[in-house]
């Protein structure tokens with residue numbers, strides 16, 4: 530059977546050509562795009578069960594945000610339990626588990642797939658093609674015999690189109706965990722019967738602004754003092770601030786693990802002796818060396834999600850010698866996320882500049898988890914008017930559209 534698969538930076542899903550989104554986990558229709566290889570067993574877990582086990586075990590290799598590595602030629606392979614795995618092998622393990630769960634729900638085989646991909650994996654066309662090729666390889670290794678691609682905002686557009694009674698020019702904006710994608714497209718009842726839709730796309734664009742960077746902004750502006758920002762230590766006869774390369778690594782959960790090495794341990798030992806705040810250096814040590822980054826970022830994400838509906842939220846985290854209780858107000862969050870909102874605005878303006886001047890946009894369809902950030906919505910309300918904004922299930926529009934595209938992609 531045919532299906533659509535949305536392999537997201539943080540969430541993935543499977544849908545049929547009817548638009549029905551299949552159950553893939555005990556918890557529902559979304560699966561977290563992660564893997565866990567426990568240390569001393571031959572197992573590998575995917576999605577929710579991987580997270581549960583990782584939080585219990587801690588030891589082992591936990592892998593997330595695989596999608597963001599796709600365009601990077603520097604990430605090709607990694608060693609896990611003395612085996613060398615290519616990035617496409619890792620993604621294949623995840624996709625296979627997703628496919629298997631969907632097939633169990635359905636009771637039928639899924640062999641033809643329309644995979645989503647961002648409007649741009651990379652601005653470099655070589656890297657972009659490289660990313661898609663690796664994703665295709667992964668889908669084939671996962672057992673799909675036919676693999677076709679559709680950009681994610683077009684997929685979201687097709688989901689929205691299913692609800693339209695008349696033709697409209699729609700700006701579709703999908704704000705995920707890793708990227709934001711925009712597409713200006715003609716949609717509606719007279720358009721959806723056509724097999725070739727490329728002519729309906731007026732312009733599309735994308736930018737690396739997503740939920741992960743909003744999380745990083747909370748870390749950067751509110752939490753770094755817990756890990757030594759603003760403290761000094763002795764080097765020779767001078768007092769020096771904690772090196773910025775160490776603090777900047779803390780801004781991404783993935784990069785944090787890159788400094789878990791001997792040289793950092795030595796630096797931390799040295800800082801510990803003379804630091805003006807030894808508790809903060811102890812917290813830095815435990816965060817990096819005991820691999821607490823994932824859990825901390827979950828706590829940050831939770832506060833960010835709360836800020837979508839409340840005026841203030843508190844990041845609460847306590848593990849080993851890391852103890853955080855830090856309130857973030859919506860106003861603060863809006864202020865320090867302003868550069869990200871500005872990037873979104875520049876990307877939107879560039880797209881509009883490429884469209885013919887006389888076109889009137891009828892509606893703006895906002896989707897993806899990060900579309901729930903009030904400042905993101907406010908940007909589009911300011912530019913287009915609140916009355917033109919439309920929403921649906923933020924997490925399933927893309928996959929629903931990918932599913933709907935499958936019959937056309939594999940016609941005959």
Ligand SMILES: Nc1ncnc2c1ncn2[C@@H]1O[C@H](COP(=O)(O)OP(=O)(O)OP(=O)(O)O)[C@@H](O)[C@H]1O
Pocket residue numbers: 536537538539540541596704705706707708709739740741830833834835837896897898899900901902923924
């Ligand atoms: N209520 C909320 N408010 C703000 N952000 C949210 C909310 N709910 C989820 N998010 C964020 O949305 C993101 C996940 O959204 P989504 O599932 O659309 O992304 P994805 O498809 O995995 O990523 P991408 O499309 O970039 O590959 C995460 O960064 C998450 O923190």
Ligand SMILES: [Mg+2]
Pocket residue numbers: 535537538681703705706897927
């Ligand atoms: Mg997405």
